Amino acid sequence: MLVMRSLTDTQARFFETVAETVTPEVASLDAARRARLLAIVDDALLDRQPSVRRQLGTFLSVIRLAPLVRYGRSFDRLDGARRTAVLRWFESCPVALLRKGFWGLKALVFMGYYGQPEHWAEIGYAPDFDGRPGVRRA
Amino acid sequence: MHEHSYDIVIIGSGAGGGAVAKELAPLAAAGRRIAVLEWGAKLADDAYTGREVEMARQLYFDSGGVLTKDRTLTMAYGRAYGGSTVVYTGTSLTIPEEVVRRWDVPGIEAEDLARRSAKYLAENNVHLLDEEELNDNNRLFRDGCAALGYRVQQFPINVKGCRSSSLCNLGCPNSAKQGTHRVQLPAAEAAGVEVITNCRVTRVGEGSCEAVVADPGFGLPTTWEAGEHRVRAKVVVVCGGAVNSSALLLRSGFGSALPNLGRYLTLHPALILVGEHPHPISNFHGHPKSFYCDHFWESERFLLETCMYFPFTTSKNLIGFGAEHSELMRAFPRLQMILVLAIDPALPANRVVLDRDGEPVVDYTMGPEVLDSLHRSMVASARIFFAAGAARVHAPAGATFFIDRRDADRVEELIPRSRVVPGKISVASAHLMGGCRMGRSAADSVTDGWGRVHGARGLYVADSALFPRASEINPYVTVMALADRAAEHIRTNAGELLAS
Numbered sequence: 008m009l010v011m012r013s014l015t016d017t018q019a020r021f022f023e024t025v026a027e028t029v030t031p032e033v034a035s036l037d038a039a040r041r042a043r044l045l046a047i048v049d050d051a052l053l054d055r056q057p058s059v060r061r062q063l064g065t066f067l068s069v070i071r072l073a074p075l076v077r078y079g080r081s082f083d084r085l086d087g088a089r090r091t092a093v094l095r096w097f098e099s100c101p102v103a104l105l106r107k108g109f110w111g112l113k114a115l116v117f118m119g120y121y122g123q124p125e126h127w128a129e130i131g132y133a134p135d136f137d138g139r140p141g142v143r144r145a
Numbered sequence: 146m147h148e149h150s151y152d153i154v155i156i157g158s159g160a161g162g163g164a165v166a167k168e169l170a171p172l173a174a175a176g177r178r179i180a181v182l183e184w185g186a187k188l189a190d191d192a193y194t195g196r197e198v199e200m201a202r203q204l205y206f207d208s209g210g211v212l213t214k215d216r217t218l219t220m221a222y223g224r225a226y227g228g229s230t231v232v233y234t235g236t237s238l239t240i241p242e243e244v245v246r247r248w249d250v251p252g253i254e255a256e257d258l259a260r261r262s263a264k265y266l267a268e269n270n271v272h273l274l275d276e277e278e279l280n281d282n283n284r285l286f287r288d289g290c291a292a293l294g295y296r297v298q299q300f301p302i303n304v305k306g307c308r309s310s311s312l313c314n315l316g317c318p319n320s321a322k323q324g325t326h327r328v329q330l331p332a333a334e335a336a337g338v339e340v341i342t343n344c345r346v347t348r349v350g351e352g353s354c355e356a357v358v359a360d361p362g363f364g365l366p367t368t369w370e371a372g373e374h375r376v377r378a379k380v381v382v383v384c385g386g387a388v389n390s391s392a393l394l395l396r397s398g399f400g401s402a403l404p405n406l407g408r409y410l411t412l413h414p415a416l417i418l419v420g421e422h423p424h425p426i427s428n429f430h431g432h433p434k435s436f437y438c439d440h441f442w443e444s445e446r447f448l449l450e451t452c453m454y455f456p457f458t459t460s461k462n463l464i465g466f467g468a469e470h471s472e473l474m475r476a477f478p479r480l481q482m483i484l485v486l487a488i489d490p491a492l493p494a495n496r497v498v499l500d501r502d503g504e505p506v507v508d509y510t511m512g513p514e515v516l517d518s519l520h521r522s523m524v525a526s527a528r529i530f531f532a533a534g535a536a537r538v539h540a541p542a543g544a545t546f547f548i549d550r551r552d553a554d555r556v557e558e559l560i561p562r563s564r565v566v567p568g569k570i571s572v573a574s575a576h577l578m579g580g581c582r583m584g585r586s587a588a589d590s591v592t593d594g595w596g597r598v599h600g601a602r603g604l605y606v607a608d609s610a611l612f613p614r615a616s617e618i619n620p621y622v623t624v625m626a627l628a629d630r631a632a633e634h635i636r637t638n639a640g641e642l643l644a645s
Binding site for chain 2: 051098106111113117126127130134143
């Protein structure tokens with residue numbers, strides 16, 4: 008288990024929970040790739056202002072607790088469909104701050120997952136310094 | 146505090162700083178001391194790995210994801226030996242006459258900028274790629290535009306020995322792109338100009354500047370010791386880009402005499418759309434940006450360009466998440482991409498300010514006219530995808546995640562204006578302009594048409610911060626043309642400016 012420098016252990020574990028809904032493939036990552044995901048996110052957060060890390064920590068708490076109002080349970084105790092519904096609400100939320108917060112959180116998950124070259128093959132991305140043989144296909 | 150003394154200091158080494166350095170190199174060859182102070186690192190040729198997260202971290206501010214104050218837009222601008230010319234795609238256009246007229250800056254004539262631009266087009270080996278070098282992603286865009294009767298043109302680009310890696314925005318791994326790191330800076334250094342990397346200028350004044358050198362943990366070692374430096378110079382040329390040039394002058398106290406400093410920032414807010422074809426196409430091999438459509442330039446105030454981005458950048462620009470998002474990402478080899486650029490108005494409220502720590506904050510709001518342009522551009526792009534044969538289209542403001550081909554004639558209805566919501570759709574900018582706009586006096590601008598800061602002797606700006614309004618095209622050639630003017634003015638007046 009990777010210790011993140013930018014988030015507390017509790018926040019980091021909850022970030023992983025959210026990440027599994029944002030990118031379902033995260034749920035089946037082995038320990039090494041999961042650690043790399045968190046390390047990429049950690050580096051990105053450490054490069055930014057400390058206020059960004061504080062805001063992310065607060066926003067993770069908001070996501071965790073918000074479902075209590077509607078479902079009577081915290082986010083991590085919901086099933087997959089309800090987790091998705093909660094995040095869809097945040098994505099289109101009329102409160103701009105929450106909508107933008109979710110966009111930022113989602114971007115971090117994507118950075119951690121798609122930023123790993125080990126995942127490129129799964130999506131068919133195969134860059135080559137010499138791309139000339141691959142230019143004409145159709 | 147380390148002390149240095151130069152005749153001329155140039156802050157920044159991108160399109161502006163690189164051009165100024167080369168144009169002033171004859172003065173260095175004649176014995177004048179000239180230094181370029183560059184915040185970013187210089188990478189060894191074999192350090193360009195093409196790995197997205199790693200390269201973005203080394204070549205861009207905040208990995209290319211600097212957020213505006215209201216967090217509705219991310220900005221990508223370079224920090225490296227060569228500045229943003231290391232990470233652009235090399236598309237090389239000369240500013241249209243109509244735009245120069247709209248700029249309305251005394252002394253700035255379209256013919257003059259065209260003549261200077263032509264010099265850099267030649268210097269940077271700008272040319273059109275041959276038909277066999279164009280990949281499907283680009284040809285499908287051209288063919289789709291043509292089928293719809295939209296005006297489409299090929300981008301001239303500045304490469305030499307391009308091997309079609311498609312990794313331009315992560316720094317060319319084949320040294321093919323002719324940015325200032327390959328052309329102007331080496332030429333300037335050969336003539337005696339010093340380039341100091343990893344050197345952040347914190348304050349500037351008439352006749353001096355202060356800087357901090359720090360090892361970023363990557364790149365080649367720099368020539369100055371880590372720590373604080375004071376640099377005396379008879380002429381200072383600020384070329385840090387729209388955000389950092391404005392911030393540097395604000396931090397240095399010029400804001401009180403120059404009320405327009407930092408203002409009139411324009412960004413060409415941009416969106417990425419994808420169309421999925423029923424079969425694989427060539428997209429991530431080949432130059433990513435070969436065509437543009439300016440059909441809607443005057444009528445709807447947007448441009449369309451071909452583009453091809455990397456997995457993370459692509460993923461964050463798609464709307465949504467979860468299974469359908471993953472499904473689209475797994476279609477990567479079948480994706481055609483279009484970048485749309487809104488031509489935004491120059492407004493005084495859109496500006497660079499400083500936070501409590503003196504760091505720049507971009508206070509920018511996308512107004513209704515920009516959101517209208519983004520909306521219309523999504524509709525036009527969807528039509529191009531379908532005209533090119535796409536099976537389905539993903540539009541950031543689409544009513545559904547995918548718009549299927551059988552609904553191609555309903556794109557107006559399926560991409561409603563009401564869904565163009567800042568903070569939900571992913572809007573980015575790589576064309577940052579203004580903040581130190583040229584004009585007549587301090588009452589309407591920050592510099593004159595030569596880039597001289599009003600009321601400050603020996604202090605120039607020579608980068609995209611000078612633009613009084615958007616360039617309405619990819620801006621780097623215009624930056625070089627304006628930098629060429631600033632350098633000419635310094636050369637012509639060197640006797641007076643550099644007198645002891």
